[in-house]
Amino acid sequence: MQIVIPLFDEFNVLDATGPYEVLRHLPDAQLHFAASRRGPIADAHGACTLQAEVAFDDVLSPDIIVVPGGQGRLNHMHEGPVRAWLLEADKTSTWTTSVCTGALILAGAGLLKDRAATTHWRAMDELPAFGARPRRERYVFDGKYVTAAGVSAGIDMSLALAGRLAGESTAREIQRTIEYDPAPPFDFHRPALQ
Numbered sequence: 001m002q003i004v005i006p007l008f009d010e011f012n013v014l015d016a017t018g019p020y021e022v023l024r025h026l027p028d029a030q031l032h033f034a035a036s037r038r039g040p041i042a043d044a045h046g047a048c049t050l051q052a053e054v055a056f057d058d059v060l061s062p063d064i065i066v067v068p069g070g071q072g073r074l075n076h077m078h079e080g081p082v083r084a085w086l087l088e089a090d091k092t093s094t095w096t097t098s099v100c101t102g103a104l105i106l107a108g109a110g111l112l113k114d115r116a117a118t119t120h121w122r123a124m125d126e127l128p129a130f131g132a133r134p135r136r137e138r139y140v141f142d143g144k145y146v147t148a149a150g151v152s153a154g155i156d157m158s159l160a161l162a163g164r165l166a167g168e169s170t171a172r173e174i175q176r177t178i179e180y181d182p183a184p185p186f187d188f189h190r191p192a193l194q
Contacts, residue, residue, distance in 0.1 A: 001165075003031045004062040004089070007041040007052050008082050010072030014151050015099040016050060019066045022158035025174045026166055034059050036081035044070045056085035061092045066158075069101030069120065069151075077108030086111075095161060097146040099154030106145065107132050115142040120150035121190045136190050149190070155180060 003023050005016050016033070024031050035041050035052035042049050067086065076082035086109055090096050098106050103119035106112050107130035117132040118124070118140045127134040139148045139157035148157035159180070163171035175181075 001026065001028050001030065001064065002059065002062045003029055003064040003066065004034050004059045005031070005066045005068065006056070006082050006085060007033050007035045007050055007068070008070075008072045008076055008080075009042055010044040010070050011041065011050075011068045012070035012100060012151060013043045013048050013050070015068030015070065015102060015154055016066070018152065018154040019097075019099060019158040021178055022155060022162060022174055022180075023064070023066070025177060026162055027170070032059055032062075034085075036085075044072065056081060060085075060088060062089055063093060064095045064161075065089055065093050065097060066154075067096075067098040067102035067105050068154075069099060069104070073101050073105050076105050083109050093144065095144050095146060097148070097157065097161065099148045099157065100150045103127065103132075103147040104130075106147070111145060112142075112147070115145055116140050117142065117145070117147040118149045118153075119147060122150075136192065152182075 032054045033050050033052045034054045034056050038052055038055050040049035041052050100120045101123050103117050113131035116135045118135050118137050124134050138153050148154045159171050
């Protein structure tokens with residue numbers, strides 16, 4: 001099973017690495033970070049880079065796509081190499097997913113039109129402009145499209161996807177392996193939809 005996480009300059013690190021850490025444990029997973037060019041891709045703060053070991057042209061038919069968000073999404077919502085690759089790869093993917101504002105890349109490509117979706121709470125009001133139906137949930141499945149709310153929600157979404165792909169017991173074991181048992185020190189409640 002080929003899983004591709006497309007990278008772009010100014011992506012959000014946890015949007016990419018959270019799902020990576022979950023999905024890499026799936027049986028037969030072949031996970032790749034891809035970009036328009038091979039090599040290091042800098043995050044939104046310029047302090048961290050991930051290595052794109054393959055170019056988009058090397059992974060045209062992935063089984064699963066996980067699109068991260070980040071400030072750099074602004075360059076890929078309407079045009080650019082990520083959008084072009086995404087439109088082609090989505091034609092044959094089994095699952096096309098996003099984390100945080102990566103949903104706006106999916107939406108900008110027209111993939112979330114008339115679909116329920118979520119994103120970071122600060123960007124939620126941008127979804128309707130693309131025809132998506134916003135939902136204030138941690139993650140949302142709608143057909144083969146799965147969107148996760150802000151940043152850390154990508155881990156939850158990936159565990160739920162792992163459950164659908166490999167069964168609940170495998171997903172539970174992955175959760176145990178990465179010791180994912182959130183107990184944040186502060187309460188947080190997402191603002192209600194307007």
